[in-house]
Amino acid sequence: MIRAISSIAFFVVLLLSWEAASRSGLYSPVLLPSPLNVLEYLWQSALDGTLWSATLVTMQRLLAGYGIGLLFGIPLGLLTARSRIMQDTLGLLALGIQTLPSVCWVPLALLWFGQTEAAMLFVVVMGTLWSVLIATSDGVRAMPPIYLRAARTMGSTGLHTWFNVILPASLPYLVGGMKQGWAFAWRSLMAAEIFVTILTGFGLGQLLQYGRELLAMDQVVAVMTIIIVIGLLADRILFSPWERFFHRRWGTGSVK
Amino acid sequence: MSLESELANARAERIEIIGVTKSFTTDRGTVVALDNVSLKVAEGEFLCLVGPSGCGKSTLLNIIAGLDEPTSGRALAAGQPIQGPGRDRMVMFQEHALFPWLDVTGNVMFGLRLKTGLSNKERREVAEYYLQLVGLEKFGRANIHELSGGMKQRVALARALAPNPSVLLMDEPFAALDALTREQLYGDIQRIWEARRKTIIFVTHNVREAACLGDRVLLFSPNPGRIQAEFHISLPRPRDINSVELARHSTEITAALKGFTSTAGRQASE
Numbered sequence: 001m002i003r004a005i006s007s008i009a010f011f012v013v014l015l016l017s018w019e020a021a022s023r024s025g026l027y028s029p030v031l032l033p034s035p036l037n038v039l040e041y042l043w044q045s046a047l048d049g050t051l052w053s054a055t056l057v058t059m060q061r062l063l064a065g066y067g068i069g070l071l072f073g074i075p076l077g078l079l080t081a082r083s084r085i086m087q088d089t090l091g092l093l094a095l096g097i098q099t100l101p102s103v104c105w106v107p108l109a110l111l112w113f114g115q116t117e118a119a120m121l122f123v124v125v126m127g128t129l130w131s132v133l134i135a136t137s138d139g140v141r142a143m144p145p146i147y148l149r150a151a152r153t154m155g156s157t158g159l160h161t162w163f164n165v166i167l168p169a170s171l172p173y174l175v176g177g178m179k180q181g182w183a184f185a186w187r188s189l190m191a192a193e194i195f196v197t198i199l200t201g202f203g204l205g206q207l208l209q210y211g212r213e214l215l216a217m218d219q220v221v222a223v224m225t226i227i228i229v230i231g232l233l234a235d236r237i238l239f240s241p242w243e244r245f246f247h248r249r250w251g252t253g254s255v256k
Numbered sequence: 257m258s259l260e261s262e263l264a265n266a267r268a269e270r271i272e273i274i275g276v277t278k279s280f281t282t283d284r285g286t287v288v289a290l291d292n293v294s295l296k297v298a299e300g301e302f303l304c305l306v307g308p309s310g311c312g313k314s315t316l317l318n319i320i321a322g323l324d325e326p327t328s329g330r331a332l333a334a335g336q337p338i339q340g341p342g343r344d345r346m347v348m349f350q351e352h353a354l355f356p357w358l359d360v361t362g363n364v365m366f367g368l369r370l371k372t373g374l375s376n377k378e379r380r381e382v383a384e385y386y387l388q389l390v391g392l393e394k395f396g397r398a399n400i401h402e403l404s405g406g407m408k409q410r411v412a413l414a415r416a417l418a419p420n421p422s423v424l425l426m427d428e429p430f431a432a433l434d435a436l437t438r439e440q441l442y443g444d445i446q447r448i449w450e451a452r453r454k455t456i457i458f459v460t461h462n463v464r465e466a467a468c469l470g471d472r473v474l475l476f477s478p479n480p481g482r483i484q485a486e487f488h489i490s491l492p493r494p495r496d497i498n499s500v501e502l503a504r505h506s507t508e509i510t511a512a513l514k515g516f517t518s519t520a521g522r523q524a525s526e
Contacts, residue, residue: 150353154367168357251401
């Protein structure tokens with residue numbers, strides 16, 4: 001309860017100072033819109049449907065790219081951890097590519113795929129895949145080898161060991177990697193949407209960029225707010241339950 | 257398969273080690289962990305293997321468990337060559353090696369789930385039986401990290417007993433526990449051994465512990481690992497680790513242990 005009150009108080013103070021700053025007349029309203037203007041834009045765009053359709057388009061792109069990233073990242077990560085050759089080849093490549101900010105994929109994607117959905121998908125997959133791969137591989141390699149020995153004495157072999165020992169043992173790392181992958185997917189998609197203007201779908205990134213072109217700062221700030229809210233919701237809905245489970249079962253990590 | 261037949265004791269088998277040598281190749285050369293070791297373990301016997309670290313006692317246990325293969329020589333369980341791990345020979349490790357993603361019952365049931373011919377209800381009942389045997393029947397839903405060190409080892413014991421092995425291999429299972437908890441577990445393990453009549457091979461570097469638990473104590477010497485001496489402990493059970501008779505036995509073993517460690521020391525200093 002006290003935690004909820006302190007959170008609410010903090011955000012109220014933040015909004016009030018923002019409102020005060022915009023009313024002070026020190027900054028041009030073009031550069032610093034009042035929170036009320038932002039709220040008004042949100043309300044209007046929610047009513048005319050712009051906001052919903054942009055969010056929907058963005059979420060579809062995000063989930064498709066993120067899904068593909070997980071689909072390849074997790075199995076490749078498992079393989080990389082258990083095979084020395086994979087570790088010295090694919091593992092090294094992943095480690096290198098992971099250091100590349102995902103926005104760096106945009107020029108390449110534009111040249112390869114043009115102004116298409118494929119370009120956008122490619123950037124998101126590249127943003128997700130490598131960090132998920134590395135987190136999975138790290139998780140498996142951090143597993144105490146005694147688990148495997150104990151499992152073997154109880155008659156666990158092959159696929160049973162993969163699904164009942166290796167995978168659950170590395171689950172906290174795996175979910176950590178999925179969380180990081182999600183953040184990276186968001187970042188890459190926003191970069192892609194800002195640079196790739198296509199007619200097949202108008203996403204939040206494009207709405208943001210459009211706001212800049214129109215000098216509509218209320219729109220820019222409103223879209224940023226939406227992106228933050230979606231990020232927070234995803235964290236609470238997708239990842240927090242896992243983290244609570246790990247805290248309860250493993251006794252590690254922190255509770256939210 | 258009914259619950260009764262699942263809980264009925266499997267006939268304890270005997271282990272036979274014939275001229276087993278095990279050497280490891282490291283960067284600094286070849287280490288002979290076991291040098292031509294032979295021994296027999298009778299059905300239902302409680303055998304303790306004692307010796308300083310590096311004497312190959314854990315290596316021998318791993319070979320019997322099927323987790324390691326001898327470089328030469330033969331290892332037999334019930335007259336059959338040991339080819340990999342089997343639920344007839346369960347292992348209890350020094351680190352509890354419990355799975356943190358499962359609760360206590362889940363851990364005890366891990367091996368049972370791999371055993372065919374049992375319904376899930378029967379598996380659960382078997383797990384409950386063994387949790388009761390180790391005195392943890394109230395902790396079935398507990399998470400591993402919530403347990404004390406001694407309780408973790410009790411769960412590990414229940415997990416090792418659950419598939420109803422005929423041989424229980426224990427690799428310094430109490431080494432990381434405090435003295436008081438250890439003494440309780442000495443009582444428990446003797447009680448469980450009497451109740452379930454398993455063949456137990458117990459590895460330790462604690463001479464008193466070996467004298468307290470074993471029918472027979474084999475003393476190993478290191479570099480290369482060999483059996484140095486054999487002691488029969490014929491004290492009545494349950495034995496108290498602090499009893500005077502037990503101390504006499506452990507003094508005898510310690511004297512033999514000092515004998516060859518000081519010889520080794522002299523050789524090294526020459």
